[in-house]
Amino acid sequence: MDIVYIRDLRLDAVIGIYDWERRIQQQINVNIEMGWDNRNAAQSDDIKDTLNYKEAAKLVKDLVDKSEFQLVEALAEHIAELLLDKMSIPWIKVSLGKPMAVTDSAEVGVIIERTRTPV
Numbered sequence: 001m002d003i004v005y006i007r008d009l010r011l012d013a014v015i016g017i018y019d020w021e022r023r024i025q026q027q028i029n030v031n032i033e034m035g036w037d038n039r040n041a042a043q044s045d046d047i048k049d050t051l052n053y054k055e056a057a058k059l060v061k062d063l064v065d066k067s068e069f070q071l072v073e074a075l076a077e078h079i080a081e082l083l084l085d086k087m088s089i090p091w092i093k094v095s096l097g098k099p100m101a102v103t104d105s106a107e108v109g110v111i112i113e114r115t116r117t118p119v
Helices: 039-044 053-066 072-086
Strands: 002-013 026-036 091-099 107-115
Touching (some): 026 107
Antiparallel strands (some): 091 107
């Protein structure tokens, strides 16, 4: 399986468990790897045969803009579910980080992998 990816998607989100976090937006960093067979696109050289990463990034941005999760785990799970469903991909890996959430660290967060449930 090939991988189509989005790296360092920086978005502002209301996320966190503390009262002060619920009143502000914080930057989150999102990295996404999506399983996809790129052979058709490679052969046709036609955008219609690709996994549209611009559309995937827009879906994630729209979700984050409307969300107010407390946990990065919950947001990562919703991102994975959304893209598995809307992009019809078989596999996804989502890394979601909060920069400077812990003193003396560059970033903390989660990495999850999910597969599409057969219909």
